[in-house]
Amino acid sequence: MTVWLRRQKRLIDYTVASLLRRAARNFALLAVYTLIVFVLATVMLFTHALRQEAMVLLDGAPEITVQRISMGRHDLIPASYVDAIADIRGARDVRGRLWGYFYDTANGANYTLMVPDGDRYGAAPDVGETVAGAGVARSRGVVPGKYLFLLSPRAKLFKLKLKDVLDADSEIVTTDLVLMAESDFRAFFDVAPDVHTDIVLKVRNPREVAKVAEKISNALPDCRVVTRGDILRTYDSVFNWREGILLALLGGAIFAFVIFAWEKASGLSAEERREIGILKAVGWETSDVIKMKMWEGAVVSLGAFLTGYVLAYIHVFYFSAGLLEPVLKGWAVLYPRFELTPQVDGVQVATLLFFTVAPYIAATLVPIWRAAITDPDAVMR
């Protein structure tokens, strides 16, 4: 065993020395490789953490949401529907909700205006007051105690006293919220008193959710029913699908890198060929040269993998994936500031390893072999 170890040590000694001799070229390869691992790992860590966050946060979403659809669009739902749903067995706490979107001409941002349920949310605003998400307060520069001015769609100026700002830690779900009292909301949007945006309800027995949902859509055929399971599955698959698509797109980058690695490994310089020729002349066997070259690949790919992965972890969990922000933000004015709960998943690390190291090794195998079978006399002549 010690003989074997000493042999490998010598091989690595030689490999590292030969890598250092061509430091500039190898550094370029290492840098590109590290960058690829970094981008892939960032995407994987970020989507995984977001998915987990969505699963935890939305686990408390209403068990069933009912919305009325008219001409393919979400429409206001009459208050009479609340009673109709309340008659269905198993449904309880049926409640009409009021919420809507508002485009703020002052800063070009979209807000979600909402009337909270006073029974559930203790700090609900009174008439003339508001509680806003941290993103709204930040972008409008309002602090608690001051006034938030909003120009209603009917061109009336509303003056709401900012009672409180929602916990900045929860920005990922609340950044664009503007909470207000029901009468303010109806006056602001000029909504009739007998309609709601949608209806939420609870189900007494969680096993009956599907049954109740079916009864609702039978009783109210113009309504769409969204269960909590639908919401969770939507987010799960949105992130899975996005992550997969991104990886497939990045596959192009991996492929380009593989070609680069192949080129680099097969385009041996005259100097390298001479080196291998001399090694064989002094008694190295073909399998030794292959081993040496494999060590070279291992040093490069493991180095790139470890560095890229650790950098991606720091990027995602200490800098909130700041480099991805422009992509996620799009044209939006409000973008939540959030810190994700650190998550590392063994399956993910294994997948990442598979995606990055395997193609590299596969690409360099044949060139390595080509180099290794070089005849000593062919190069030294």
Add this chain to the structure above:
Amino acid sequence: MIFHPTILALLIGSALSSVMVLAGAAFGVRVLRRWDIASGRHGQLVLERRTYLFSVLLAFVMVAELLSLLLFVFNADRMSAQFVGAMCAVGTLNANAFGFPALILKIAVFFLASVWLIVNHVDNMGYDYPLIRVKYAMLIVIAPVVLAAAGVQAAYFLDLDPEVITSCCGKLFTQDATGVSAELAGLDEKAALVLLFGSLALAGVVAAVHARTGQGGMLYGAVSVLVFVAAIAGIVSVVSLYVYEHPNHHCPFCLLKPEYGYFGYWLYVPLFAGTVLGMGGGPIAVFAGAPSLAEIAPRVSRRLVTTSMVCLTGFGAACAYAILSSGLILFGT
């Protein structure tokens, strides 16, 4: 479904492996027909040079296949959250008809690939390519299995529909159901335990004889297969009960879950390692007939069989620990 990152990795990996194994098998046919170490023809020289390439290439494929089995099972367990009715890997694998065949084929590839790696290792130690024909004949047998595993796996993932309501392990591994899984679950507990520890003891005896005299390598290979079968039966019918501390929960996959402290890995890793080393390591002794391996083959064989027995002892210890530390009492004390 197919855009799931791990699924993509598995599909790409098996596609790459298939191409490489096919190329290797084609080369194997040429080796079997043309190989003649005594000849100095140009063709022979080309063949000799190529063997270096394929030796490395196939070693790479085989290692990738070993990792891909792990990833496959991991992933099946992880994806159970996305299927209605699934609670562990069983539900995910049961989501369509290709799940379990894919797993079984991947396990078969795992065993074949490991044995091939052992033969390859020994062959590389001899200076005159002593096992080259054996190696490539084996490869020609392995290639269709690798291709079948890749195909069935692809069919499984492509056919995976998140809307399908699958059944959980509770339905599959019960005495009342039909099929192999139910047969295993319904096995008499006492008989299963006797079979499990009996086969381990038998393996121990054969390993001791082998270490002392160098005889019985082939036998040890056969016994390690027996141990594997007995172990799987034992895990499903008895050991799982002790781990779950529940008299009717027979699932061999839930063992891998964090709720049970990942105990399954303490069982499966030594079991698979021990079986594979035994299957490959025992029969290796036969190759002592080749002049360049006369000294090497028995030495390697002895080392592998000893390691195999260490692994199997570890597996037995894990089973014993599960039984002794459990709160469940199956037999009157």
Add this chain to the structure above:
Amino acid sequence: MAMSDTIGKAGAAGVLFALGVAGVAWTALDVRLRADEAAIRQGERARLARVLELTDLALFTEARYTRHVSQSDLHSAFQDHPMSLDHFPSGSLIGARRIHPGAGSIIGEQP
């Protein structure tokens, strides 16, 4: 160079490799160390989301169908007329959705 002379280049490579592995181990440790505090804060967020009955993440505020992914109706990506294709950047970050017959609901899953 003095170091690589005494312990050899393999040793130096080994040290670097060990640093890399230590980095990965650090990420795993960091997850553990931050877990408790993060769980408390996440619990607080979850509580707020529950009492306000929130159904979506506020990641994409630019369009209504990206703000409330799970609530938007099928046609909202074509807001104005059937040929007005999705033009918000984040629309491309969210998968297209598909109706599951009979389920009466919509899931953002690609076929």
